[in-house]
Amino acid sequence: MLDTVQQPTTSSHESVVPSWTGVVRHLHLTPRAFLPMRSMPEIVLIAGKGIEGDRYMIGREQGFYSHKPEEGRQVTLFEDETLVALKRDHNIDLGPEEHRRNVTVAGVPLTHLVGRRFWLGETLLEATRLSIPCRHIEEITGKAIFDPLINRSGLNCRILQGGIVRVGDAVRNDA
Amino acid sequence: MSAAPITTVKTVVETIEDSGAGVKLFSLVDPDHWELPPFRPGAHIDLHLPGGLVRTYSLCNDPADDCRYLVAVKREGCGRGGSVKLHDEIRVGDSIGVSLPRGGLDLPDDIERFIFVAGGIGVTPFLSAAAFLKRTGRADFALHVLSRGEPPLRRLLAPLAASGHLVLHDTAARARPELAKIIGRQQCHIGLGCCGPESMIDDFEHAAGDWPAGRIHIERFVPPPLPVDPNAKPYTLVLARSRLETRVAPGQTMLSAIQSLNVDIPASCCGGICGSCKVNWLEGAPVHRDRVLSPAERARSLMVCVAGSADDRLVLDL
Ligand code: FES
Numbered sequence: 001m002l003d004t005v006q007q008p009t010t011s012s013h014e015s016v017v018p019s020w021t022g023v024v025r026h027l028h029l030t031p032r033a034f035l036p037m038r039s040m041p042e043i044v045l046i047a048g049k050g051i052e053g054d055r056y057m058i059g060r061e062q063g064f065y066s067h068k069p070e071e072g073r074q075v076t077l078f079e080d081e082t083l084v085a086l087k088r089d090h091n092i093d094l095g096p097e098e099h100r101r102n103v104t105v106a107g108v109p110l111t112h113l114v115g116r117r118f119w120l121g122e123t124l125l126e127a128t129r130l131s132i133p134c135r136h137i138e139e140i141t142g143k144a145i146f147d148p149l150i151n152r153s154g155l156n157c158r159i160l161q162g163g164i165v166r167v168g169d170a171v172r173n174d175a
Numbered sequence: 176m177s178a179a180p181i182t183t184v185k186t187v188v189e190t191i192e193d194s195g196a197g198v199k200l201f202s203l204v205d206p207d208h209w210e211l212p213p214f215r216p217g218a219h220i221d222l223h224l225p226g227g228l229v230r231t232y233s234l235c236n237d238p239a240d241d242c243r244y245l246v247a248v249k250r251e252g253c254g255r256g257g258s259v260k261l262h263d264e265i266r267v268g269d270s271i272g273v274s275l276p277r278g279g280l281d282l283p284d285d286i287e288r289f290i291f292v293a294g295g296i297g298v299t300p301f302l303s304a305a306a307f308l309k310r311t312g313r314a315d316f317a318l319h320v321l322s323r324g325e326p327p328l329r330r331l332l333a334p335l336a337a338s339g340h341l342v343l344h345d346t347a348a349r350a351r352p353e354l355a356k357i358i359g360r361q362q363c364h365i366g367l368g369c370c371g372p373e374s375m376i377d378d379f380e381h382a383a384g385d386w387p388a389g390r391i392h393i394e395r396f397v398p399p400p401l402p403v404d405p406n407a408k409p410y411t412l413v414l415a416r417s418r419l420e421t422r423v424a425p426g427q428t429m430l431s432a433i434q435s436l437n438v439d440i441p442a443s444c445c446g447g448i449c450g451s452c453k454v455n456w457l458e459g460a461p462v463h464r465d466r467v468l469s470p471a472e473r474a475r476s477l478m479v480c481v482a483g484s485a486d487d488r489l490v491l492d493l
Contacts, residue, residue: 033181034275036210036241067180139275140212
């Protein structure tokens, strides 16, 4: 006979969010639409605005989607695990500079974070919505990645507390 | 906030160099000297010129030279106006929007030797390819340039002359060389490339008639005329994302049908060779008449400037 599996004693939403601690693997930005993303050792996040020098910084508006301004798109994150899965499941090599999000993190369940606050290094972010893939990225990379990126195309965030984010910084839940 | 979507790569003219034989060489860079979108050897870009003109030019620099796009433009007084505008109106410091680079030469590793044949300004894609091949240690290639008198772009050709890769054929001083002799007999480790005026390309295609298509790269200056199809039938064109549809009359291009719906679509050559009007199709049976898409690409995309429909209904992802 099988052992009885211990069920959680509470059914509240909080209890099913896994506990996690992640790390910043890569940082990228670009000043204008279409230009390659450049790898950075650190980036500066400005509360309520965006990343210094990035195309989507509020007030700069040089991004492909800047004609559709979005206050909650100040910094974007992407899971390193998705790059691994693209290779494993679709044999697609996608580099961290190619997904066009700013911060590539490992060990962070981005899809769980919508509406929540979390720490990216010394900065505090609020996740506003999941990113959706766009055909534009296929045009730029020349790779058929639109379909495989559906539902795992990253996270859009608002910056509540700015600061410097460096590669290797920890990513933590806001307790 | 920008009022309209950004649809082109923003560049500024860094230098303009007089390059002989009525040719000017334009170096385009990002305003902050950021890297530009990458390109394959000999790829081309559309320049969006003042007054709404869009013109396509081959890149002549090495893809590793990633902070600029180098385009050589011959002034064609009787052309469609793009080269005259570039020669007479564009100045250093001017902004020019450009498309993402497209196309370029396939230089697969299993080809050991390349023979490139260029007519005059048609040398541009091969300058890029030559720089790439030299840098990557694949130095077995010959670039034949046919020109009446002095060839254009002497400065860019000089290193290739010094390294023994360049063969100049002055067709003002001597009869045009036989292309069959330049090409030689077909061998599977040799790749061919040709870019020049239509008559030269016809001769080249004739001379290379028994070479497999995958070993030949041809670039045209002007699109070949579209054959008129006496059996053309009207069809319904559906733009899925715009939720629009229209009837395309026999002889009407898909491009003009789309434009009549006020849907903006980039187009440059209007003859199926530049690739700027590529659109994905979703349903139907397109008749492709372009010169750029591979069979695999045609399974998904078409060029609206030349494509038609074999069925009564064609649905585009537009
Ligand atoms: S406009 Fe050049 S291929 Fe259609």
